[in-house]
Amino acid sequence: MKNDYSGFVSNYVWCNMFIVFISSFSIVVLLLSQDARRADAKVSGQCGHCHTMHNSQDGTSVAREGAGTGWDGTGRITGPKALNPLDKLLVSNCVGCHSSTTSDTTITVGNTRVPVVFNTVEPLKPLAGGNFFWIANESDNSKGHNVYGISGSDTLVEAPGKNPAACSDNTCHMTLAAAPQFGNYDRGGCQGCHVFTYHHEDNGVYRFLKGHGSSPPFSPTLPDTRKNIVSYPDYVKGWEDNDWEYTTSQTDHNYYKGTNDTSYTSSGTSLQTYQTITAFCSGCHSIFHGPFRNSGDGMFGATGMWTRHPTDILFPDTDEYSTYDPDTNYSFETPVAWNITDFSSQPNPTRDQAVVMCLSCHRPHGSNQPDMLRWTYSDMESGTSGLAAGTGCFRCHSEKDGI
């Protein structure tokens, strides 16, 4: 009599197929969760980490703000008590929540991880945007943006490379050192750049960098309708690294949007049109970017030669520039943007899409270098074969050093 194993075999096959399917699914899920660019950025964790319902706990006020406010090493915000409860029931303001009295640049409270951009002691691992430590603690005003609540006013009375097209009756495009007030639509300080915040949304606004809409609101405050990115798409696109480049690898870093559109204009709509990090910087430093507007403005001379270091242009892959391939050998010291429309549909940019941007050279918050540079400019010595060879400027201008 022949044994009938068909049922057993069938079950065995199905069982194995199920295991393979589950394993494969798990691997896919694991891989997706490991892609540092694709993690949800909206805040998670207990409400009490960031909010206080009544600014009262055990008989004492909770909110902290003012000089020295920041996360300590025990997961608590310390600093002077706020005189009044803070907007949106927060335990501190922008500066307080993103500062630390330690040298660490990420703070983990429960399952909430907070990026730190201002350490009161020298940070061990500044995040991608840099750190305000140096501008706050050194007398050199060029080591960062002078932001209200962090440092005093710059000796400069207006942003270098100012935006001549911006309103002249307020401080929005002139300084970040002014307190929130009528003259800047209550967006002084951090919110001069991070105009609207979306902590509880994943809406695609890169690091909350959004403009106020294509035209000034002409109102004492910015109406919330301007926060709508569908109606007002003047925001920066990119892939946000999930730990703000606390850890980095060739695939573990920010991805910035760039453009090579030569019609980049001075109409005031470039941010909305191109949604690039460079267009955002241009909001306050537009003379440094974009086209010839008035005599002496922009990146081009009358004959079309570069007169200022270009940005939002394709990073050439010819001559000396061919040495640096950011697609295969991305430099965190000299990052590039990418000329793509949508990172979600184009997750793997290629060499021919690399774009020079402001942040290729600068840290937006601040650095330990003058002019917020990413490297020591005085080490950039043409013809050098020393330690600076192949770094900084020479990463792109590879034939200008001595190697």
Place this chain on the structure above:
Amino acid sequence: MTCSKKKMKKYAEIKNSSYAIIAFFIILISGFIFSGPVDAKVTGVCVNCHTMHNSQDGTVMTFDSSDTPNDFLVRGDCVGCHGQNPTGTVNIITIGGSVIPQVMHNTTDLAGGNFSYITGDKATVTADQYTAGHNVVDLGVLDVNLVRPPGLPAFPHDGGPKNDSLTCAGNHGCHGERYYNAGANSSLFYLKGSHHNNVNGQLNDDISTIQVHNSYRFLWGVKGLEDSDWQNTVASNDHNEYFGQDAPMSIDWSSCDSAKCHPSTKARPSNQTMSGFCGTCHPDFHSQQGTGTGSPFIRHPNDVLLPDRDEYSAYTTYEPEAPVARYVVPATASAVVDTAQPFTAQGGIVMCLSCHRAHASPYEDMLRWNYSDMQTGNPLSAKGCFTCHTQK
């Protein structure tokens, strides 16, 4: 090990050490003997010459304090960098590690002369501001005597260089690539990349391979030996060496012998000599058709061998006041001028710069000496012409 083996081993060690020492010195000496072109790329920190945004601490970075930035992000244009202080007493400016020869100042002239004679920042002897030198428009002194280059029979092609279009470099200039009808780019455009790839010392590349950066003083196509301090210090054995030929270029102006001047649209002398270069704008003065090919010449010859006879053979020591070119570009400057060996690096060839300064001089017609002092038969006369014409 036996005693003799130890001796053998010791001997071998000594022998090997000796070879190493000898090899070291051979390599060292070879470096001197066979020294060729010297990599002289511009050095120093970027900020010495460039400004990324023409902005620093709220002020501009251009050398002339202009709000308008310059092409290629440089802090000055040609004159801005090489004529930084027309009334100053520094002829070589050092900024950080960058050494910048000055062509406009009020002290010792460098080899090419001094544009301050044109601008009036340095006193002339016999020249006025129109006869002292090349009035490049960058200086702001329009030549009222001449509209087109003397020795240029007619305006070529796109109009050629004129008194209102002569520039330091480019289409209607001397340095860099000189395109035909290339449009209104700045001088800097035509020098792009030259400073960062500069080669100096002995520049001897063939016409088919030579580029601006390895041409003599960025004069595209010209061969020569560049003195390391532009003749700030000068002596019979410390000077530039110029390349010459034994016959001037043939430039048939009537049929526009363009192959001589600007094949592939860019002008350069096909014979690679300094005189040939001058001839691209002054062909009547520096071509076979303009001077004749032998005695009697109808204009003062150049690119001709300094004759090994009569009064000329008395020119035996290189005279920086009346320099000669060489048939072979030497590796080092030589004090010897041997008319008996014309086809060597120690021969002598008459050239334009034997008499003229390229930029400007205190004397009329950019001459190297006061022409009115050249009095025949007067033994007290200055050397000048008589450096070669020793019996006059």
